[in-house]
Amino acid sequence: xxxxxxxxxxxxxxxxxxxxxxxxxxxxxxAIPAILExxxxxxxxxxxxxxxxxxxLPILDMLSGKRERxxxxxxxxxxxxxxxxxxxxxxxxxxxxxxxxxxxxxxVGGVDxxxxxxxxxxxxxxVVATPGRLxxxxxxxxxxxxxxxxxxxxxxxxxxDMGFIDDLEKIIARLPTRRQSLLFSATMSRQVRSLAxxxxxxxxxxxxxxxxxxxxxxxxWLIAVDKHNKSALLSHLVTExxxxxxxxxxxxxxxxxKLVSQLEKRGIKAEAIxxxxxxxxxxxxxxxxxxxxxxxxxxxGVAARGIDIDELERVVNYDxxxxxxxxxxxxxxTGRAGSSGEAVSLVSKDDFKRLCAVERRLGKIIERVTIDxxxxxxxxxxxxLNFSAxxxxxxxxxxxxxxxxxxxxxxxxxxxxxxxxxxPWGSIKK
Ligand code: AMP
Numbered sequence: 001x002x003x004x005x006x007x008x009x010x011x012x013x014x015x016x017x018x019x020x021x022x023x024x025x026x027x028x029x030x031a032i033p034a035i036l037e038x039x040x041x042x043x044x045x046x047x048x049x050x051x052x053x054x055x056x057l058p059i060l061d062m063l064s065g066k067r068e069r070x071x072x073x074x075x076x077x078x079x080x081x082x083x084x085x086x087x088x089x090x091x092x093x094x095x096x097x098x099x100x101x102x103x104x105x106x107x108v109g110g111v112d113x114x115x116x117x118x119x120x121x122x123x124x125x126x127v128v129a130t131p132g133r134l135x136x137x138x139x140x141x142x143x144x145x146x147x148x149x150x151x152x153x154x155x156x157x158x159x160x161d162m163g164f165i166d167d168l169e170k171i172i173a174r175l176p177t178r179r180q181s182l183l184f185s186a187t188m189s190r191q192v193r194s195l196a197x198x199x200x201x202x203x204x205x206x207x208x209x210x211x212x213x214x215x216x217x218x219x220x221w222l223i224a225v226d227k228h229n230k231s232a233l234l235s236h237l238v239t240e241x242x243x244x245x246x247x248x249x250x251x252x253x254x255x256x257x258k259l260v261s262q263l264e265k266r267g268i269k270a271e272a273i274x275x276x277x278x279x280x281x282x283x284x285x286x287x288x289x290x291x292x293x294x295x296x297x298x299x300x301g302v303a304a305r306g307i308d309i310d311e312l313e314r315v316v317n318y319d320x321x322x323x324x325x326x327x328x329x330x331x332x333x334t335g336r337a338g339s340s341g342e343a344v345s346l347v348s349k350d351d352f353k354r355l356c357a358v359e360r361r362l363g364k365i366i367e368r369v370t371i372d373x374x375x376x377x378x379x380x381x382x383x384x385l386n387f388s389a390x391x392x393x394x395x396x397x398x399x400x401x402x403x404x405x406x407x408x409x410x411x412x413x414x415x416x417x418x419x420x421x422x423x424p425w426g427s428i429k430k
Pocket of ligand 1: 021025
């Protein structure tokens with residue numbers, strides 16, 4: 001079968017031909033006609049099945065008719081869990097739409113807001129966004145949803161995994177109720193179904209079997225550890241578990257340099273990247289980490305923002321960040337298509353309030369792993385998703401742990417002192 005019977009317009013067929021796609025994949029064959037009919041769709045499809053084109057192609061087709069663009073408005077919104085995926089999907093939009101006059105932009109955090117605001121003012125048809133940045137711009141009234149026609153939730157399970165449910169609820173509440181909604185997810189859990197219940201109406205359901213190995217998966221776990229034992233425990237994990245790639249996040253520049261020498265004393269070669277190093281030296285270290293020359297890279301949160309590596313085998317939170325969004329971004333760098341990734345946190349008692357904030361945002365308790373060689377003296381209290389810290393308490397522990405390299409942006413997740421969130425997502429909290 002070719003793409004022709006699916007009902008896509010000639011400029012799209014031409015772009016597909018130029019890309020060398022001759023046959024639609026199963027998800028494309030099943031989903032494209034339904035989307036072109038204007039139906040809501042729930043699709044179970046993993047990365048690697050061609051699912052991006054399954055929603056991008058019909059959206060391009062539907063939006064290709066000429067229409068005046070109004071500033072700050074757009075007609076299709078594609079929500080994705082990570083910055084990297086946003087860039088990739090938007091790149092696909094451009095490629096498949098190269099013979100059309102449809103415009104698009106990636107709206108992601110970690111970069112300056114102003115160029116994105118300017119692009120919105122100039123007018124854009126398709127926005128590919130991560131939830132946090134989209135909400136930031138919506139709150140600043142830099143964009144309006146009143147002309148939105150199509151919503152896509154891509155990798156919905158991963159967005160829930162990463163704790164985006166509150167942001168998604170806030171976004172969905174702002175959208176016009178008359179719209180077409182498409183939900184794509186690698187897995188269809190109870191949580192994804194609950195999300196679908198508020199997003200789609202009378203959906204056409206499609207499911208394609210994917211290669212199980214391609215399902216992206218982030219496994220998150222933590223080890224309770226006494227603070228003075230963290231570097232010894234890290235060395236133990238690197239050697240005992242043969243870690244060949246780990247990006248380690250640490251709070252301070254000083255801490256990063258100290259950790260490098262502690263690891264080196266135990267025979268582990270590591271490098272640090274932080275704001276105190278020149279750009280040339282940072283680029284060299286990054287290149288070595290990417291090529292596998294360096295297995296262990298230690299980064300302060302600020303320096304790590306410039307690291308354009310995703311699909312990492314693992315990230316390690318040597319210190320938990322104060323900003324819950326930062327945690328979400330860190331774990332989003334692992335577990336991409338084709339391989340599973342892990343996010344490991346070394347949590348001492350004075351990290352407990354940060355842990356509670358992270359777990360509350362995720363809506364679940366992170367699995368704790370015990371390492372026999374490292375019994376804990378100052379044990380972590382048991383996790384409790386409804387834990388409510390006294391205001392100011394978290395700040396004190398930050399001071400003790402060392403001054404962060406740069407003040408972190410205010411967390412958009414609930415601060416440690418806020419009451420537990422109430423959502424209809426009881427099932428996620430289990
Ligand atoms: P996705 O599942 O969207 O991440 O797509 C996986 C890969 O398949 C991407 O590199 C796409 O460019 C490619 N792809 C998507 N549709 C087709 C097709 N019909 N024929 C060949 N390659 C495709």
